[in-house]
Amino acid sequence: MFPRSAPAAQGISSRSIGALLDWFEDRAVEGHSVMVVRHGHVVAEGWWAPYSADRPTLLYSVTKSFTSVAAGLAIADGLLALDDRVVDVLPGHVPDDISEHARRLTVHDLLSMTTGHAGDSLGEAWELEPDDLVKGFLQVPFTGSGFAYDNATTFVLARMVEQVTGRDLREFLGERLFRPMGAEHAEWDRVASGRAFGFHGLHLTTEAVAAFGELLLRGGRWGDRQLVPREWVELATRPHTVIPPSEGDSARGYGYQFWVSEHGFYADGAFGQQCVVVPSLDLVVVVTSHSPEPGATPDAVWECLSPGIGRPGSARDDEVLAERLRRLAFPLVAGSAEPGRTARATVAATADPPLPAGSPVVVESVEGGWRVRLQPIGEVEVGHGEWRESAPLGRPVVASGAWQGDTFVADLFVITTPHRVRLVVDGGTATATWSTVPLTTPELALHLRAPLMTRPDVA
Incomplete structure (x- = not known):
């Protein structure tokens, strides 16, 4: 480029x-x-x-700025306007008891995050309407004033762009932005219906x-x-x-x-x-x-x-x-290889677990490292003195490990995200801990599938 x-x-x-x-x-x-x-x-x-x-790596809310450009393109095409109301563009998502405030919300309000919610409405909106986030967003009480960072505004905006263009957000930006720029490998995480989140989930x-x-x-x-x-x-x-x-x-x-x-x-x-x-x-x-x-x-x-x-x-x-x-690099896990040594353990219960409590972990020695079997993921390759890559569910995980006395330690990088998991096997007990817990779900298996699809289906 x-x-x-x-x-x-x-x-x-x-x-x-x-x-x-x-x-x-x-x-x-x-x-x-x-x-x-x-x-x-x-x-x-x-x-x-x-x-x-x-x-490509997960950009989280950098995605919002791309959705803004999609809205700008729709406006430039004469398909959308800053003063268009949500209720007029998405009439099928309007709740029966909609407030007058919600009825007045416009594209400008969504873009500038000045809708009147006191804070981020995403969680409450999904609780109110698990199958229709737009409808849930319009039902969350509007008790604030001025700016409030609100992820759901960008989800609603993305659905409005799709409605007026007749194109999926991914297809629309692919044609108008990514391919002309030479960005051929854009990936999008999605809700269960297959639609892009819009407010996060873009990988570039x-x-x-x-x-x-x-x-x-x-x-x-x-x-x-x-x-x-x-x-x-x-x-x-x-x-x-x-x-x-x-x-x-x-x-x-x-x-x-x-x-x-x-x-x-x-x-x-x-x-x-x-x-x-x-x-x-x-x-x-x-x-x-x-x-x-x-x-x-x-x-x-x-x-x-x-x-x-x-x-x-x-x-x-x-x-x-x-x-x-x-020379920029993360340190490889320090310790010995001990060829031929194996381990079997059960995952201990922890907060925000990457792996299900009680699931088995098997560490098998292979040339230059290990093959680690994890449920419900499958086999992960772990290198000693080097990084090894595998993709048991579609997206890659890159790992290094070592024996430290009687304990096996491995760092599993979910390399298309900012996150990694440390796996420790000590005797019959295994613990798995996120470096930072992903915002979407702590389930490691979901982050290794392409695309990640989570949250309820959204109509």
Whole structure:
């Protein structure tokens, strides 16, 4: 998608990019990938092994910004308008006892998350109407005022786009955005009906996310094609509500499914998935990670990189940075191989379990590692001193392990997500624990199926 360049050739210091990596390390940000684009050239890129350039990864709420673009395209086509009401576009989902407030809700209200819900309505809406989230959303009491981050608004917006275009959201964006940009491997997690969540669930490679940021930076233009109207990009990425500054959060306002910061705008997903656009520096930075400081990366991008703009360093500086990026990696599990040693255990009950309590675990020695049998997943390959990949249910899991005394330990990376599971087998007991519990479901088996399909069917 992008040409490559040394940082110095694009007028940016490698040391400033190194300072951003230092910022990750100082704050214990668990990086998975980073890409820096200046003047339309990739000047720095790296993946923490076993993450890699060719893998799409779960973006969580970065997905919302793509749904915003889908709405903008429908509006540009004359099929939708900002003042169109939910009840008029989706009349089959209107509850009998709908309130006057709900009856007035418009596309603008959904895009700007100013519907009047006091907070995120998603869980309550699904409880009220397990088979119709739109109807449930319209029944949740509207007791708030101003902006409130509300996942269900984007689900409703996605259904409105599909209604007026007559196209599935995935097909619509595939034709109008992804294929023209060369992003051929977009994957979408879905609700049980097969529809895309809209508010999360999109999987893209790091470079495809950077291309999206570059598209926005260029006012919706990709090469010689205007894929998204410039007017929509400008409207979507300016604040429609002001957010008071808070410690550790870059947001100063909210646009149309984009966050607005002091120096630009960004798309933001849970656990540290971010696409940061800084127009004044002609800069796009993409980070996928597990971050303990959500929302802090855009400020870090400015603080670390802006001092290096217009101050390119030496060729040696560029070489040092490139070598540092090549060496990014998670540590392999330490310990011995002990060929021929096996283990059998039963999974202990824990909170948010990746594996069912009471299910069997069998560890079998194979050349260079182990084959671990897990119910209801199947066989997972685990390497010793290396990563091994398997896909028992469709999506890959990448793992390393070792014996540590009488205990077998393995790290299982659900490599298309920010999450991993640590498996510990000690005697007849096995424990499985998420590094961070996924927002959709703790069931490991669901995250290894392509596509992940969860939640009740939504009409």
